[in-house]
Amino acid sequence: MINPFDDTYFMKKALQEAEVAFEKGEIPVGAIVVIKDKIIARSHNLTELLNDVTAHAEMQAITSAANFLGGKYLQDCTLYVTLEPCQMCAGALYWSQISKIVFGASDEQRGFRVMGTKLHPKTKVVNGILEKEASELMKRFFIEKRNLN
Amino acid sequence: MINPFDDTYFMKKALQEAEVAFEKGEIPVGAIVVIKDKIIARSHNLTELLNDVTAHAEMQAITSAANFLGGKYLQDCTLYVTLEPCQMCAGALYWSQISKIVFGASDEQRGFRVMGTKLHPKTKVVNGILEKEASELMKRFFIEKRNLN
Numbered sequence: 519m520i521n522p523f524d525d526t527y528f529m530k531k532a533l534q535e536a537e538v539a540f541e542k543g544e545i546p547v548g549a550i551v552v553i554k555d556k557i558i559a560r561s562h563n564l565t566e567l568l569n570d571v572t573a574h575a576e577m578q579a580i581t582s583a584a585n586f587l588g589g590k591y592l593q594d595c596t597l598y599v600t601l602e603p604c605q606m607c608a609g610a611l612y613w614s615q616i617s618k619i620v621f622g623a624s625d626e627q628r629g630f631r632v633m634g635t636k637l638h639p640k641t642k643v644v645n646g647i648l649e650k651e652a653s654e655l656m657k658r659f660f661i662e663k664r665n666l667n
Numbered sequence: 668m669i670n671p672f673d674d675t676y677f678m679k680k681a682l683q684e685a686e687v688a689f690e691k692g693e694i695p696v697g698a699i700v701v702i703k704d705k706i707i708a709r710s711h712n713l714t715e716l717l718n719d720v721t722a723h724a725e726m727q728a729i730t731s732a733a734n735f736l737g738g739k740y741l742q743d744c745t746l747y748v749t750l751e752p753c754q755m756c757a758g759a760l761y762w763s764q765i766s767k768i769v770f771g772a773s774d775e776q777r778g779f780r781v782m783g784t785k786l787h788p789k790t791k792v793v794n795g796i797l798e799k800e801a802s803e804l805m806k807r808f809f810i811e812k813r814n815l816n
Contacts, residue, residue, distance in 0.1 A: 565739060566739075569733050569734065569737065569738055569739045570729075570730050570733050570734070570739055571729065571733070571739050571740075571759060571762035571763050572721075572726055572729055572730055572759050572762075577721055580719075580720065580721055581719050581721055584718050584719050584720070585718065585719070588718065589718055590714060590715075590718045590719055590720050591720075604758060604762075605754060605755075605757065605758030605761060605784055605785065606754075606755050606756075606758030606759045606761070606762065607755075607758070608754065608758070609753060609754030609755030609756070609757070609758050609784070610720060610721050610755045612754060612755070613720035613721075613753075613755065614720050633784070633785055634783045634784075635754050635758070635782070635783075635784065636754065636782055
């Protein structure tokens with residue numbers, strides 16, 4: 519039997535969150551947290567609406583998933599996020615001891631890899647899932663923003 | 668005239684926050700944010716109480732200060748924190764473009780310096796203010812915790 523719950527399936531859900539951010543005028547990044555094929559947190563970037571640099575999609579997803587689980591560690595969880603996490607989010611993921619991080623588009627400027635942020639040794643990383651879709655949504659956002667200003 | 672509002676004065680306020688964390692059974696770290704000699708945010712570590720790895724003193728202080736200011740950038744602010752910020756908190760401070768970070772005790776294991784986290788180029792760093800007091804509070808916490816277990 520084919521398992522429909524693969525990384526692409528869940529990344530589509532994260533992309534839906536990114537689209538909600540886009541509609542709100544936020545840099546379009548979405549995230550979800552999954553445990554045993556079940557989505558336990560959904561979030562999108564809200565830095566503009568909340569006037570808060572800490573309101574990245576991943577940070578909210580970590581808080582929300584821990585709240586659902588009743589414990590602060592996400593050892594059996596996977597985070598799906600449309601853009602490569604930054605230093606702050608990778609630092610939070612380090613503390614969470616999350617099992618797996620799957621991201622879509624790379625962030626060559628401020629992504630955790632180019633910045634050298636350390637993840638927890640137990641955390642696996644997969645990248646490039648729906649990368650094109652995530653990148654195009656970002657590009658569309660910045661083009662529309664430029665045209666408005 | 669002597670200005671009573673020096674780094675030691677404000678670090679004492681951050682230490683008071685760390686003591687509140689201690690009393691709650693949290694790793695005792697406290698933080699405040701100051702703008703023009705005025706305290707606009709006070710916070711302490713709440714990771715255990717909130718079951719949330721993102722609830723470090725600095726993260727709450729950044730959110731709280733931005734909320735007070737009505738904008739997400741802390742360009743004219745100074746953060747006082749009793750312990751050297753971690754990757755996550757330094758990453759958040761990077762986004763905030765804060766003017767100055769003053770910390771007490773160094774964190775040789777997980778502090779942002781040993782982890783290589785980048786701050787904003789405009790951010791100045793001062794360390795070692797009331798270092799002994801901050802370190803001793805941490806040591807006392809871990810000794811008491813070990814004796815309880």
